[in-house]
Amino acid sequence: MSIEFDDQRQNAGRRPDLRLNITPQPKAERAREPVTRSRGQVRGGVPSTKINRSIAWESQNEQKACYHFEFSPAVKAFREQPQTFYLPASKGMFRYTPDFELTLQNGEICYVEVKPLSKLFTPKVLEGLQVAHQFLAEKGHRFIVLTEEELNFPHRIRNFSILRPYLRYEIPPHISEQAKAWVEQVTDPTLEALSRFLGFRSMAFALIAQLHIGFDFDQPLDNTSPLFTSAIGDHHETCFFTYRTGPDFKQCAIPSNPYA
Numbered sequence: 132m133s134i135e136f137d138d139q140r141q142n143a144g145r146r147p148d149l150r151l152n153i154t155p156q157p158k159a160e161r162a163r164e165p166v167t168r169s170r171g172q173v174r175g176g177v178p179s180t181k182i183n184r185s186i187a188w189e190s191q192n193e194q195k196a197c198y199h200f201e202f203s204p205a206v207k208a209f210r211e212q213p214q215t216f217y218l219p220a221s222k223g224m225f226r227y228t229p230d231f232e233l234t235l236q237n238g239e240i241c242y243v244e245v246k247p248l249s250k251l252f253t254p255k256v257l258e259g260l261q262v263a264h265q266f267l268a269e270k271g272h273r274f275i276v277l278t279e280e281e282l283n284f285p286h287r288i289r290n291f292s293i294l295r296p297y298l299r300y301e302i303p304p305h306i307s308e309q310a311k312a313w314v315e316q317v318t319d320p321t322l323e324a325l326s327r328f329l330g331f332r333s334m335a336f337a338l339i340a341q342l343h344i345g346f347d348f349d350q351p352l353d354n355t356s357p358l359f360t361s362a363i364g365d366h367h368e369t370c371f372f373t374y375r376t377g378p379d380f381k382q383c384a385i386p387s388n389p390y391a
Contacts, residue, residue, distance in 0.1 A: 174187070174188065174189050175187075175188055175194060176188065177194060177197040177198065177201070177295075178295070179197070179201055179209070180201065180298040180299050181200075181201060181206070181207065181208050181209065182208050182209070182210065186209070186210070186211050187211050187212075188211065190245065192245050192247070192277070192278070192279055192282050192283075193211075193230060193231075193245050195282040195283065195288055196230075196231065196243065196245050196277050196282055196372075197209075197231075198288055198291040198292070198295070199282065199291075199370070199371050199372040200231070200233060201291070201295065201298070202291055202294075202298075202340075202342075202348075202371055203369065203370035203371045203372065204236065204342065204368075204369045204370070205235055205236055205368050205369055205370040206233050206234070206235060206236075206370065207234045207235060207236045208233075208234040209231055209232065209233045209234065210231065210232050211230065211231055212228055212229070212230065212231075213228075213229060213231070213232035213242070214228070214229075214232075215227065215228045216228070216229075216263070216266065216267075218262050218263060218266050219262070219266070220262065225259070225262075227259070227262075227263050229242040229243060229244055229263075229274075230243055230244055230245045231243040231245070236368070237368075239272075239273060240271075240272045240273070241272065241273035241274070241275060242263075242267055242272055242273065242274050242275075243274075243275055243276070243277060243374075244260065244263070244274070244275075244276045244277070245276075245277050245278075245282075246260075246276055246277070246278055247278060247279065248278040248279055248280055251276065251278060251375075251380060252380075257380065260276060260377065260380060261377055261378050264376070264377030264378060265377070265378075268377075273376075274376065274377065275374040275375060275376050276374065276375040276376070276380050277372065277374055277375070278375070280382065281372050281373050281374060281375070281382065282372070284349055286348070286349050286350055286351055287348045287349050287371070289351070289352075290346075290348050290351075290352045291348070293336075293352055294336055294339060294340035294352070295340070297333065297336040297337040297339075297340040297341070298337075298340050298341060300333065300334070300336075300337035300340075300341075302334070302337055302338060302341060302343065306329070306334065306338075307338065307343045310325065310328070310329065310335075310338050310343065310344055311343065311344065311360050313325070313328050314344060314358050314359065314360050315360050319357065320357070320358045320359075321354065321355050321356060321357060321358060322335060322339070322346075322352070322353070322354055322355070322356045322358065323354035323355065325338070325344070325358060339352075339358070342361065344358050344359075344360070344361070345358060345359040345360060345361030346358055346359075348371070
């Protein structure tokens with residue numbers, strides 16, 4: 132659910148940033164979001180293998196966020212509209228319901244707001260986010276904001292959509308090891324060649340989806356897609372998204388080598 136604030140707000144202090152290894156990020160593409168006639172929103176659900184149910188979303192940016200959470204090893208589980216907080220303001224209290232709650236592999240809880248960039252730095256919204264940032268930090272929780280600049284990557288989202296069903300496939304350890312060895316030994320390995328080696332395409336998709344085999348998610352996935360070996364699937368701190376955090380909510384820097 133989108134954030135809803137009353138009129139009163141207060142400022143917040145800074146808290147140390149999340150320490151996550153982030154995959155290299157291209158420049159996001161801006162896109163017009165389609166809306167419904169009823170309430171100006173699109174709605175739907177994304178099936179999640181991490182919690183074995185469908186996650187509801189209320190905007191296309193929320194849908195894209197769900198895909199990023201689902202594929203990021205750093206995120207152990209996530210849920211939508213987790214709970215409502217009553218936050219202190221200068222003249223009373225106001226209600227705030229984060230869009231998502233993430234449980235990270237290290238046990239940390241991180242609350243997420245998905246917001247259009249055009250609204251993020253308006254005084255009313257920014258001050259409310261700063262209050263939420265400070266309140267949650269005092270409770271020992273992280274708070275981050277995602278906008279279309281962190282989420283709108285058409286090739287990546289399309290690849291997530293194609294590969295999502297294969298997150299459920301069970302991959303025998305010996306198949307994973309054989310595939311990794313094959314990719315290391317072959318000159319210019321591709322998806323088509325890996326599929327021939329394994330004998331069926333679904334297992335090749337599963338190996339890529341579950342990050343046993345490396346692939347550039349920001350390029351179109353097809354038969355000629357180049358593959359590479361990667362230990363990224365074993366790195367529980369790896370995530371696919373950059374993010375913003377308080378008090379200024381500027382985009383965080385990207386590590387130069389997230390695969391190290």
